[in-house]
Amino acid sequence: MIPVLGFAGRRVVVLGLGRSGLSAARGLSAGGAEPLCWDDRPEAREAAAEQGLTLHDLSRREAWEGVASLIVSPGIPHLYPRPNRWVADAMEAGVPLDNDIGLFFRSLAADGFHRFESPPRVIAVTGSNGKSTTSALIHHLLTESGRESQLAGNIGRGVLDIDPPGDGGIVVLELSSYQTDLARSLTPDVAVFTNLTPDHLDRHGGQGGYFAAKRRLFAEGGPDRAVVGVDEPEGRFLANQLVEAPEDDRLIRISVERKLSGPGWSVAARKGFLSEWRKNRQIASIDLREMKGLPGAHNHQNACAAYAAVRGLGLGPREIEPALKTFTGLPHRSQLVAEIGGVRFVNDSKATNADSAAKALAAFTNIRWIAGGLGKDGGIGAAAEYLGHVTKAYLIGHSARDFALQMDGTEHEICTDMATAVARAAADAQPGDTVLLAPAAASFDQYPDFERRGEDFAACVRRLAG
Structure with a gap:
């Protein structure tokens, strides 16, 4: 404690x-x-x-x-x-x-820290999508390399329930906009911004307020090093605000959509390969394509963010690559539940908005898509561009009929509940297909949380397997 x-x-x-x-x-x-x-x-x-x-x-x-x-x-x-x-x-x-995050930062330093050879450090991760996977992956990379690491915040334990970190210990925090918005003290050593897409807009008075809540992690505490996703305008603006010159390597830019260049420090993933560049020179390259715990471009972005964060603490590429290969992913986030008769069943119940569902759809082809729940403004919105990956949609929950109106010619069926959707998708699926739960909606119409929804999907799949 x-x-x-x-x-x-x-x-x-x-x-x-x-x-x-x-x-x-x-x-x-x-x-x-x-x-x-x-x-x-x-x-x-x-x-x-x-x-x-x-x-x-x-x-x-x-x-x-x-x-x-x-x-x-x-x-x-x-x-x-x-x-x-x-x-x-x-x-x-x-x-x-x-809030508890503010209390944590004002209270972390203990009297004995001055006797440590290496003072404990904090990595804090925020953004719209990928925070949990990025935080868990950073923790995994650190522990696999023999560093003391604790995972807390929006994932793992409450921040004040962790053990006081020891000599060289590292605390990895996942922080939501609700947490960064109110905390009176925010002083991470490394701050990570994954991306920004519309979410929680009523709570923050619009997109500008939502971005401002995330930005506080960087503006209030002045981290020693910042890792910033620059695939959206807000990320590019934030990165620009943090540097004194193009070669300022206190900032590491990350991307999965563009080639990053210049004299600064960057990590990007294109066509499945992660590349690190510094001072106009390539430092490392890692093939992410066969890493089963990191499927799709959205997970490659998470890999870039985690890689950059631990590189900022001094880990080398040769330490990081084997640890990336042993990461198995998180429950309810592109989680492979089973493979039955050549059909994969993937649980991405954490895809509670259209943008995160789009990232899941982009990672697979020949998809039997289970979607629906308590829809958000815009419905399937950002996911619509990946309907070409969908063979058929199976719609559940409160927004099933609203989603059906947005399917734009994609074959679909209103199934209402999870058991029906899984059974119908499994009956229709052919070898090579993926039955994907990526709801693009909140769970609260039928489940207390997205975890329970994902567990129900997994239980339905297990019943299929006998």
Whole structure:
């Protein structure tokens, strides 16, 4: 556990008692603060009370008296589309807001760090798509090369629940826009920006606010090194803002869409080959095409980001390449569930928007596409350009009929539920086909989360296999 510094003897309210809120409460208590916990859900309050945490009813008139800070969980809005009522009350009372990520960065350095031969470092990864795979891949590359590494944030453990890093230890954080938007302290040693596509726009007041939330990771803390995807205008703008001159190698640009050149440092993947260039000279080349844990251009982008991040910490290409080959991928992200009669069944339930579904569709051909759920603005939108890869679509969930109207001549069938969709796709599939779950929609119409949706798909596939 990381004890939270700076609040010893002070009262701190923790709002939202999911994983991050409970972690924050424990970290505050370990640092000598008095955490006061609240959640509008009775079951969450009961679970916190069972852990010995103090509940604090925020509806009471005196609720904010003597409170030093309000720690807000990521799912709770603080500005757009409108502030949560308790957040609004805190701001009215002049109580500063923060979150567990801000507490982590202000508290990570310990008294014993000065005795370490190599101080611990933090790699923080943000972006719209690929954050989880990139973070997990960085962690994998580090551990395979013998470095001490811990994975936390939006993936793995709560940031304050990790062990204090040891000599040369590295903490890899996946950070969402909800987390970077509010954290009062953001000081990673290496910051990674994968890409930017429209998402969470209501929460950030539009695309500009969404980008601004991501940009804070680079603007607030001034990382020693930045890895930036430059395939979108926002990434190119961010990269431009971070350098003092074209040869400034504090920045590593990454791309899977363009050839990168110039005197700076870059990593790009084209036609399945990752290439590193520095000072107009090629440093390394790695063939990604047969790496089963990294299929498709979107995973090649993740590989570029992870490769660049660990290169920025001093790992060599000869260490990185064999570790890339042993990466098996993450559950629910282009995960090969089974191969039955020459037909692959791939679970990409994490494709909760059209852009991430497009990346999954681009990675395969002869696709039997299972899509649908609680659709987002624009429907299948960005995925439409890859409908040529789709032999037939099998549509489920709340948005099945809306998606059907956007199929643009692609054969499709409304199946409503997962079991029906898997059964129909499997019956139609021929050897060489891929049955792909890439919903392009949220899961909340039929499942509590995308993980449960992916697990249901996998269970349906296992029943096919007998």
